Amino acid sequence: xxxxxxxxIALFAIILTALALPLGRYMANVFTGERVFLSPVLGGPExxxxxxxxxxxxxxxxWKAYAKSLLLFSLAGWLLLxxxxxxxxxxxxxxxxxxLGYHSASWNVTFNTVSSFLxxxxxxxxxxxxxxxxxxxxxxxxxxxFVSAGVGIVVAAALIRGIVGRTGKxxxxxxxxxxxxxxxxxxxxxxxxxxxxxxxxxxxxxxDYLTVHTITGLTQKIAMGPVASQEAIKELGTNGGGxxxxxxxxxxxxPNGFTNFFEMLLVLVIxxxxxxxxxxxxxxxxxxxxxxxxxxxxFLGAVAVAYIAEAHGSPAQHAAGLxxxxxxxSGGGNMEGKEQRFxxxxxxxxxxxxxxTSCGAVNSAIESFTGIGGAVPFANLSASxxxxxxxGTGLYxxxxxxxxxxxxxxxxxxxxxxxxxKKLEAREIKLAGLGILITPLAALFCTALATASNAGRKSxxxxxxxxxxxNTPQGFSETFYAYLSQAxxxxxxxxxxxxxxQPNAGNLGAHGVTFADILGGLDxxxxxxxxxxxxxxxxxxxxxxxxxxxxxxxxRTDNPTFAILLIGVIVLVGALTFFPALLLGPIVQGLTTHxx
Amino acid sequence: xxxxxxxxxxxxxxxxxxxxxxxxxxxxxxxxxxxxxAANGSQVKVNGRVVGSKLIxxxxxxxxxxxxxxxxxxxxVQTTPDPRYFQTRPSATEGGADNAAASTFSNKGPxxxxxxxxxxxNIKAYLELNKPYDPGLTVAKIPVDAVNSSASGLDPEISPAxxxxxxxxxxxxxxLSLATVNxxxxxxxxxxGLGFSGEEGVNVLxxxxxxxxxxxxxx
Numbered sequence: 001x002x003x004x005x006x007x008x009i010a011l012f013a014i015i016l017t018a019l020a021l022p023l024g025r026y027m028a029n030v031f032t033g034e035r036v037f038l039s040p041v042l043g044g045p046e047x048x049x050x051x052x053x054x055x056x057x058x059x060x061x062x063w064k065a066y067a068k069s070l071l072l073f074s075l076a077g078w079l080l081l082x083x084x085x086x087x088x089x090x091x092x093x094x095x096x097x098x099x100l101g102y103h104s105a106s107w108n109v110t111f112n113t114v115s116s117f118l119x120x121x122x123x124x125x126x127x128x129x130x131x132x133x134x135x136x137x138x139x140x141x142x143x144x145x146f147v148s149a150g151v152g153i154v155v156a157a158a159l160i161r162g163i164v165g166r167t168g169k170x171x172x173x174x175x176x177x178x179x180x181x182x183x184x185x186x187x188x189x190x191x192x193x194x195x196x197x198x199x200x201x202x203x204x205x206x207x208d209y210l211t212v213h214t215i216t217g218l219t220q221k222i223a224m225g226p227v228a229s230q231e232a233i234k235e236l237g238t239n240g241g242g243x244x245x246x247x248x249x250x251x252x253x254x255p256n257g258f259t260n261f262f263e264m265l266l267v268l269v270i271x272x273x274x275x276x277x278x279x280x281x282x283x284x285x286x287x288x289x290x291x292x293x294x295x296x297x298x299f300l301g302a303v304a305v306a307y308i309a310e311a312h313g314s315p316a317q318h319a320a321g322l323x324x325x326x327x328x329x330s331g332g333g334n335m336e337g338k339e340q341r342f343x344x345x346x347x348x349x350x351x352x353x354x355x356x357t358s359c360g361a362v363n364s365a366i367e368s369f370t371g372i373g374g375a376v377p378f379a380n381l382s383a384s385x386x387x388x389x390x391x392g393t394g395l396y397x398x399x400x401x402x403x404x405x406x407x408x409x410x411x412x413x414x415x416x417x418x419x420x421x422k423k424l425e426a427r428e429i430k431l432a433g434l435g436i437l438i439t440p441l442a443a444l445f446c447t448a449l450a451t452a453s454n455a456g457r458k459s460x461x462x463x464x465x466x467x468x469x470x471n472t473p474q475g476f477s478e479t480f481y482a483y484l485s486q487a488x489x490x491x492x493x494x495x496x497x498x499x500x501x502q503p504n505a506g507n508l509g510a511h512g513v514t515f516a517d518i519l520g521g522l523d524x525x526x527x528x529x530x531x532x533x534x535x536x537x538x539x540x541x542x543x544x545x546x547x548x549x550x551x552x553x554x555x556r557t558d559n560p561t562f563a564i565l566l567i568g569v570i571v572l573v574g575a576l577t578f579f580p581a582l583l584l585g586p587i588v589q590g591l592t593t594h595x596x
Numbered sequence: 597x598x599x600x601x602x603x604x605x606x607x608x609x610x611x612x613x614x615x616x617x618x619x620x621x622x623x624x625x626x627x628x629x630x631x632x633x634a635a636n637g638s639q640v641k642v643n644g645r646v647v648g649s650k651l652i653x654x655x656x657x658x659x660x661x662x663x664x665x666x667x668x669x670x671x672x673v674q675t676t677p678d679p680r681y682f683q684t685r686p687s688a689t690e691g692g693a694d695n696a697a698a699s700t701f702s703n704k705g706p707x708x709x710x711x712x713x714x715x716x717x718n719i720k721a722y723l724e725l726n727k728p729y730d731p732g733l734t735v736a737k738i739p740v741d742a743v744n745s746s747a748s749g750l751d752p753e754i755s756p757a758x759x760x761x762x763x764x765x766x767x768x769x770x771x772l773s774l775a776t777v778n779x780x781x782x783x784x785x786x787x788x789g790l791g792f793s794g795e796e797g798v799n800v801l802x803x804x805x806x807x808x809x810x811x812x813x814x815x
Contacts, residue, residue, distance in 0.1 A: 008793055365747050
């Protein structure tokens with residue numbers, strides 16, 4: 001560990017907060033339909049979009065109508081993306097957008113990929129530069145990078161409206177929300193972000209793959225493409241699906257220490273700002289600060305554990321005789337699967353950021369993290385993406401936890417639980433409980449199925465099997481992580497786990513592992529839309545409830561006592577659900593220096 | 597309901613045009629004009645010929661020739677490190693090291709015998725290459741980046757400590773003083789982003805090209 005390592009972590013937390021505060025104010029204004037500084041520029045395009053999309057923005061929707069619109073929008077997106085990916089080598093695709101003549105991936109892999117990008121998961125069984133055409137990356141995947149993020153954000157906005165709304169059953173208009181979120185929030189930041197990245201070396205072209213002749217007489221073929229535009233929204237929308245197979249570890253996605261820091265800010269800025277937006281919309285900014293304190297505390301704890309563990313090095317390195325401490329001119333640590341320009345601290349920080357949010361982009365190989373370092377992303381996923389969480393998903397998920405904590409607090413002091421002046425009753429508690437437990441249920445069910453079946457075991461990488469070919473803690477970790485990550489719509493991976501066998505680039509002769517593709521696809525879709533429906537139902541149940549002024553006996557939700565209670569609830573639910581499974585994988589590896 | 601279906605279809609089409617065509621074309625177009633070097637892959641040219649990308653690691657190795665033919669195993673050209681050049685980090689890309697058309701993680705686990713064996717193999721190769729010129733070199737003195745595979749398999753940089761060890765070999769083979777080589781390393785060491793983010797690293801391609809400019813490629 002180094003001083004600059006800890007400094008990076010501290011500065012990140014400070015700069016993030018400084019950026020998220022004004023963005024939160026801006027986003028709250030966008031959600032409530034107030035004028036913002038971009039209104040003069042974007043008002044025209046906004047009205048134009050309403051017209052061509054046949055949207056009546058004044059029509060207020062109750063939660064059922066809102067959910068119906070959301071589901072129809074998602075279904076249309078699913079079908080269109082499937083069509084685009086399956087016709088990527090159609091004769092009408094110009095050569096410049098498919099320079100290598102890539103065929104489509106098989107139906108099962110495409111099913112998984114489409115479900116993945118639609119649900120903001122961006123789990124990838126394929127390698128970008130060996131599978132996807134430029135057209136698929138742009139018109140297919142980039143579009144879902146925007147709108148799947150938008151869907152998460154609008155659900156959060158709708159839930160806030162339900163919580164604080166005082167009139168009627170309406171929670172907003174889905175179509176208006178999605179247009180405004182894309183136009184006023186995602187697109188402007190993505191444009192700035194993409195150009196900053198392009199200036200640093202993230203490529204942006206439609207060239208053929210470049211063939212170079214090196215000074216020692218070898219040839220090297222270098223993948224090209226329109227990366228910058230996709231890279232920015234990949235981070236900003238907490239999507240995480242890399243243009244290239246190795247994601248943000250690839251120098252063309254993340255060329256230097258500055259871009260790494262910049263990308264980390266892009267990932268977390270909207271989830272952080274949403275918490276402040278919630279406080280503003282609730283009419284009490286301290287509500288936001290309390291939640292922000294909770295997630296920042298848990299976040300920094302996770303970063304510290306990961307950094308210490310990775311800086312210590314791995315049992316395999318020590319067994320080979322390597323010295324993993326800091327020496328003059330080298331940061332040491334577990335550098336297997338990490339890039340020199342990032343080093344240990346920035347890799348550990350990126351790893352935690354990407355797994356507390358539903359981003360899933362990686363700048364280092366999570367599978368090669370040490371046992372404890374690898375247990376950190378597991379723990380983050382086990383907390384169901386509430387520590388900041390994905391754009392929108394994080395906020396609506398933690399608000400369900402807040403509801404649960406208010407209920408438990410109410411039981412402890414023996415009063416009817418109230419939240420922001422609204423009485424919580426059996427219906428809301430049941431809905432919130434289901435919304436919280438449905439994701440772990442999906443993850444554990446799929447993991448059990450995949451571990452117990454021969455079809456599931458085919459996906460475990462050869463490197464994770466013992467010499468005799470048996471399953472190992474690493475093999476179990478791969479499986480567990482795969483379905484946990486997909487259920488949480490995260491998309492990061494113990495990347496040895498495979499669902500696509502691609503003997504050579506171009507997809508000819510390649511085939512999917514149907515079991516892993518389909519189970520994963522269903523895992524993602526179910527664990528995305530079920531919680532969304534529960535969150536919207538909670539919004540509907542709370543909308544229009546009478547607000548009673550806070551009295552002396554009201555339990556406050558904006559002070560440290562409540563923050564501690566909230567942490568306790570999150571940790572308890574996560575630990576009770578996942579601890580047995582975590583013991584079998586990463587923790588056992590962290591506790592032993594035994595090699596297998 | 598019917599109106600919602602119409603809007604769902606229309607909105608996806610319009611979003612696809614706006615976000616999937618207009619947005620990437622504008623970003624790519626502006627980048628091509630404003631940052632042509634970066635947008636096209638930071639290509640490095642020598643005498644007008646592209647020899648690589650500044651950002652993409654490559655092998656500084658020569659093909660193994662057996663019986664007058666380049667040796668291939670399972671379609672991969674077999675190479676041996678060229679001692680006149682600084683060597684990049686181990687790479688686990690598919691289809692041979694430093695394959696920039698198919699980046700790949702090694703995905704080796706922390707408690708795996710296979711990881712230990714891969715480390716040992718890399719340590720052996722590193723010692724064979726460098727110990728003759730740096731007799732004090734032991735396993736414990738090898739910086740980890742020199743023997744652990746990088747994430748992308750295309751890491752363009754090595755740690756300064758790794759470069760300083762290799763400098764002994766370069767100085768001897770190229771008949772330069774160690775001080776000259778170390779000065780060159782210092783010149784091609786990039787600092788941390790914003791002064792704190794990430795680690796210092798030495799760009800191997802630029803360093804090797806600087807060496808060639810100093811002594812000629814055929815020394």
